Amino acid sequence: MKIPLQITFRGIPHSDAVEARIREKAAKLERFSSDIMSCRVAVEAEHHHHHQGNLYHIRIDITTPHKELAISKEHYDKQAHEDIYVAIRDAFNAAGRQLEDYVRIKRGDVKTHELKNT
Numbered sequence: 001m002k003i004p005l006q007i008t009f010r011g012i013p014h015s016d017a018v019e020a021r022i023r024e025k026a027a028k029l030e031r032f033s034s035d036i037m038s039c040r041v042a043v044e045a046e047h048h049h050h051h052q053g054n055l056y057h058i059r060i061d062i063t064t065p066h067k068e069l070a071i072s073k074e075h076y077d078k079q080a081h082e083d084i085y086v087a088i089r090d091a092f093n094a095a096g097r098q099l100e101d102y103v104r105i106k107r108g109d110v111k112t113h114e115l116k117n118t
Contacts, residue, residue: 001030003038003063011045012054018043018084025092029062032099038063043084056084058091067102071095 005026007019026039042059060071071094 001036001039006040008042010042021085021088025088029095029099032096033103035064036062055082056087058087060091060095069098071098
């Protein structure tokens with residue numbers, strides 16, 4: 001990455017362990033594309049509810065020379081995202097898939113379907 005990784009915590013205190021995991025996952029994104037110019041990660045905790053723990057929301061913004069990717073993993077499976085590390089894993093898995101798609105399109109590997117006249 002040309003610009004250092006930026007990590008922001010909102011609604012939760014800074015955690016060195018969480019930051020280390022994010023840095024580890026962000027470094028692995030460069031396997032998918034070497035043109036990542038910048039990566040910003042926001043870690044947010046929603047308010048504590050009586051029947052469940054905090055729910056975590058991870059947003060990743062990746063800038064490449066040709067496209068900006070925004071990955072926002074909401075808590076679709078609320079149980080899974082009560083664990084911040086699961087939320088981070090899911091968000092970075094989604095980021096990896098989007099980067100793979102970006103690289104395929106850039107290389108021209110994406111199939112196009114011809115329209116048939118009927």
